[in-house]
Amino acid sequence: MASNGNSTLIEIEDLTKVFYTDEVETHALSGIHLTIDRGEYLAMSGPSGCGKSTLLSILGLLDTPTGGRYQLNGKPVENLSFSERSRIRNQEIGFIFQSFNLIGDLTVEENVELPLTYRAGMPSAERKRRVKEALERVNMAHRMRHYPAQLSGGQQQRVAVARALAGSPSILLADEPTGNLDSKNGEAVMHLLADLHREGSTICMVTHDPRFARHAEREVHLFDGKVVSEQEMKKLEAEAEA
């Protein structure tokens, strides 16, 4: 896990993302400026379609920006090849999805081990050790041999968190991690993320629920593909409702 210093981990300048279809040009992100420091816990919120998932995908190198600059660990990453982005994703980024996205054919242990198997040269014993550690951290070591279908939603999400942690990434990206959970399990996952943050993890979470956004140190509001202040956000929302 990265150290909890104050150095900048992610730096984004004037980032844009445009989707083109036959006749329509959709500006999903327009002129985003954002920095995330190591050890920071950031929440991104906003209404549906505001671009927060698109931004998270670009942050996670699942997608590339149309314009602007993106530096991760001080290195530009906006124009890397697919395989280079895969490598960085594997080593620097841990994903937590709304719908858990565990692979049904694999056991809990195999799911958590999966990102480590994509790292060349990591011995099997080391992988097993990390998997065990990650699962113990989320209190799921006792379900190692189970398949995802045999777990509750909350348990599946804890396994997904363990999978994200196992590779010791620089940042955890969580996309609506409580979206598919009831409030009790949702709270439990939020507490888990808070614990991880206290232990030094850098976390960027997308959520539309203000209750969960409050768990973060800092909240970034997005509206129509732009970062806005909280006051601006309220005003724009009110206008939209009117």
Add this chain to the structure above:
Amino acid sequence: MFMRNLFFALRQLRRAPGFAATVVLTLALSVGVATAVFCVIDAVILRPLPYAHPDRIVDVESTSRSGYAQPASWEGFVDERAQAHDFSALAGYINYFKATVDTQAAGPVALGSVESTDNFFQVFGVNPLLGRTFLPGEDERGRNQVVVLSYSAWQRYFDGDRSVIGRAVKVDGHTATVVGVMPAGFRFPINMHDEIYTPLHRDLPWMNGRGNHWLRTVGRVKDGISVAQGQADLAHVFSNLGRAYPDTDEGRTVHLQLLAQSIESQSRGPLWTLLAAVLAVLAIGCVNVAGLLLARGVQREREMAVRTAIGAGRAQLVRQLLVEGVLLALLGAAGGILLAGTMLDLMRAFLIKALQRGAEIQMNWTVLAAAVGLAVLASLASSALPALRLSGIDPNRALKAGGNAGTGRGQHRLRAGFIVTQIALTMVLVVTAGLLIRVVMNFRHENLGFDPADILATQVNLSPTRYEGRDVVTDFYNPLFERVAHIPGVRAVGAISLLPIESYGSNSDIHIAGQPPNPPNREMLAENRFVSTGYFNVFGIPLRRGRMLSPNLDRASNPSPSVVVNEAFVRKFVPANLDPTTQRIDDADKEENWTRIVGVVGNIRQDIYEPPLAERDWLIEELPAKEQPIIDNMSLVVRFEGSAAAIVPALRNAIHQADPTVPFIAPETMSDVVSETLIFNRMEGWLFGIFAALALVLALVGLYGLVSHEVEQATRDIGVRMALGATRSRILAMTLARVAWMLGAGVAVGLLLTVTARKLIGVVIYFNAEKEAGGFALLALILVVAGLLAALLPAMRAASIDPMQALRNE
């Protein structure tokens, strides 16, 4: 309700035309080949022979004291017929020769001729279509100038003219009266076509002597008499004759076999094995269809969940899915019948030559019903599993999952099972086809002792009456050789009584004078041939020792005939310390008439399946005039350079200039003769080859379909893997590794099956698994590579999945 199900099924197929076309095509291909083979089995094995009470007609096979097949002598047959009690008819016949028939429609034609005793038609109990068959006593000299036409000869050469009865026609130069026409479908021997039937009356050299074995026998046992009783009766007669004529008949045995069994004996085993092969193809097709239905079922889970949610019972869902399956089956059956008909049409000439009852192969109601039944069965078998699975889904889960709940481990295992099954069955077929094709290729490249590509051969059938009192060699053969030798491109010309590869089995027991008697129960036969001097040049047969035959030295007037023998003869009969060219064969009563060996020549193959047989050759000039009818039927052989087609017209002219009454039979190269001799092997090789190729295509299509389906189903998982850092090449490798695992398992199971089923496969081809290990491994590798190539496209599709898109869809 049924109609509603049917209309809905039709709408479903219209909505997914690609799916429907793939299923129908798969069913059509697999049902088509199964129907075609069933059609062959129906005609060759299942359908009764076209005779009255065929269960009482027997083939009488007699063997020599040394245990080799040996037909009856005329005198022996007459005694057998007189002394046997359990037969309503025991007839003798030969079909060795073609008869030259002067026809109005086509001039002189050489037709297959069955010469038989007067009671021949009683054996078969079939009434003529027109006129009558032979009357008692019509096989005696002077009363034998009658002919019965087969239906096909009547149609083809007499235009089906009903007034043909009573008409005089020239048969081998003799005038004969057409007394009857047999109905369509009657043929005996069953493999003959356009044949004629004449009463058997041969000249003295044939009819005299109990050691002269040439007459085939067929019989009908009396009502209430079993084949075993008939066998015992005739065995008793043989035993009596052995005691009465110890020199010639002692130790001869008889074996009765139902004619139907005798006819099927060559093809029965291979055809059942072929049926097993097409059932394997059908199984592959079923698995394919099941896989497709399963894949489609996953897409329809939501529809089924909605139906269940609004009250449909499991039986109703199953019925709906089965109606769809039957509809697909009927469409598949229609395609299959079309395919089977086309296959049989394309292979008709092949089948007629390869199978004794090949001409009877045709589509009929039984076959059509079998095709529809097979298709429905195949479709029901394929749709049952998907139907049960779909009808049993949890609607709540399926509706929540948005109709995409099909990525469980059970499904993966099922799909893997499908692939492994298909590949395993394909492996068995590919191995069998490979072995069969290799056998044919080996035979084709066998060293025959001559180059078959450069030799043309045609049959010459002379009218015996035309050369009565004349020297056929001086008056016909020598002038013909002279004319043919001057045809541009001809390098050598000659004649032989039995064409190598095509015919063999005219033989005699041999004993070298001065040697100890032949050991009992040991085959001591040598093939007998009559040849012209040019024959050796045409076949490139070298002289090894002594001298070649020569018309100047080897004359009919010599007291003792001279022969050349081949190296196989020397090895078999002449002790190593003796000079074969000083030996004589004690084959005549008087020592001065014993045959002299004057030369030793190289071996050539007479029978492609056997090593060279011992052979002795006489010069045709040595035959005394009274024995010259033996060479009325000879094979004219020509060594040529350039194009055979360019020589054929000149050859026709030469024959007609030598004798205009000789029917011209289109010549064939010896390569063609080899091909025709191997026709059964080729048929097996071709059919297994086609089935193996079809199985391979079906298996690869199935593999492609199932891998595509897996990729489609696993899109989200692949997206997750990519999000976690998997590169495209890793996804490609992962997909192909899974396919390779399934292919490997399929190939391993297939090899195991091949070894396990070697007894069944051994009916068509014997193999030693240990010796063939290298070949099997190569075929396995080819299959795995082909499978990986088939899976490459869907695997590449998997590798090109956009992870963000895949996860967003989720």
